[in-house]
Amino acid sequence: TTRKLLLLPGDGIGPEAMAEVEKLVTLLNAERAAGFETERGLVGGAAYDASGDPISDADMNRAMAADAVLFGAVGGPKWDSVPYEKRPEAGLLRLRKDMSLFANLRPAICYPALAEASSLKRELVDGLDILIVRELTGGVYFGAPKEVVDLGNGQKRGIDTQIYDTYEIERIAKVAFELARTRRGRVTSMEKRNVMKSGVLWNQVVTETHKGYSDVTLDHMLADAGGMQLVRAPKQFDVIVTDNLFGDMLSDIAAMLTGSLGMLPSASLGAPDETSGQRRAMYEPVHGSAPDIAGRGIANPIAMIASFAMMLRYSFAMVDEADKLEAAIAEVLESGTRTGDIMAPGCREVGTSEMGDAVLDAFRRK
Ligand code: NAI
Ligand code: MG
Secondary structure, three states, X not given: OOEEEEEEEEOOHHHHXXXXXXXXXXXXXXXXXXXXXXXXXOOOHHHHHHHOOOOOHHHHHHHHHOOEEXXXXXXXXXXXXXXXXXXXXXXXXXXXXXXXXXXXXXXXEOOHHHXXXXXXXXXXXXXXXXXXXEEOOOHHHOEEEEEEEEOOOOOEEEEEEOOOOXXXXXXXXXXXXXXXXXXXXXXXXXXXXXXOHHHHHHHHHHHHHHHHOOOOEEEEEEHHHHHHHHHHXXXXXXXXXXXXXXXXXHHHHHXXXXXXXXXXXXXXXXXXXXXXXOEEEEEEEOOOOOOOOOOOOOOOOHHHHHHHHHXXXXXXXXXXXXXXXXXXXXXXXXXXXXXXXXXXXXXXXXOHXXXXXXXXXXXXXX
16 A cells, blocks of 8 residues: 655744654654655745745645645744735645545543643543544634624624534534544534524534434533533543534633643544545644744654544554554653653653654554
8 A cells, every 4th residue: 555645844843843753654664564655845934935825736736635634833923924815824724625624633632641730630631532523614713794894883793604504514423423433432512502503403413413323322512511511520521523613612621631732633634535435634733833942852742743643543544553653652751751841840851853762662662
């Protein structure tokens, strides 16, 4: 098999973290016959500097043709005065839009070694492993009308519109049920059907779609109560499926259950290709380009490496390798090797490439 992989390191700490994944790709090809064919492209400020656009058409075409895209981070003060439609973030938005990445997967995993540093009581989060599936291309962020109207009496009116069609809810529900099957088999759907018509439809369509997945347990929660439960007793959840707005907030809340931004991976999936069945997919750390620490070799590469592990699992069905890579991360943390952002008393502080090497070493021994 060949596996076509596009690497888009981007700006700031993006390239530094991506370099640690490239070591893993080299190892997987050399020692496990993984067959990765890697291309590199430019995105964000780096692409703007080179071509005048935050992603070139050529790199966009490469992304469309790849089996999976690994994205670093974009942005930084250098591009603050770039015109709005050329700003670094526009490169990321174009990738999401052109690849139709409608399902955003945000795991919240709390490694036992880091439970102490969590903002919650240790026993609440120790060993936490939940997955939030957020609808990413519909809902109130995109619905029309969307405008500020001048009412002419000194008042203005801000308007956003929440719209969800059956097919949009059905396809995100399917992703959630399919993922639950590979995990603990439980899905919790969150909406506000008590006050929103789109919530009523969401609830109905998820319930209907569930009929094809009788091996998965489904329950429903109002999104505000869900937010409370997420903080009160997060381990009750396995997969949470929710809309764009609630998913944005709930996944940021869940992120803070687990510690540093430098630890958090994500995936965005599109529809399956009609002939190959392969889903378009892009994987990226949750963090940004961290200009405050860029270029110093101290960024935590784990979010990037864990994003690559998600890619192995979801795009390439390399479940065994993904499990081993995640176990390698846990082992390195357990051994007390830490980058500055997750440093704790009694631990050994290392830089980006030392952390990457430690994970690589632990992975190789598995
Ligand atoms: P940020 O995530 O880049 O940084 C927030 C804080 O977390 C900083 O103090 C940073 O040093 C720290 N941090 C982040 N990742 C880390 C890592 N891997 N290891 C150690 N420490 C880490 O968010 P911020 O500062 O709000 O934004 C900086 C730039 O990144 C902006 O231009 C923003 O637009 C962009 N950005 C890009 C994103 C993307 O490409 N997906 C997402 C978020 C922000
Ligand atoms: Mg957010």
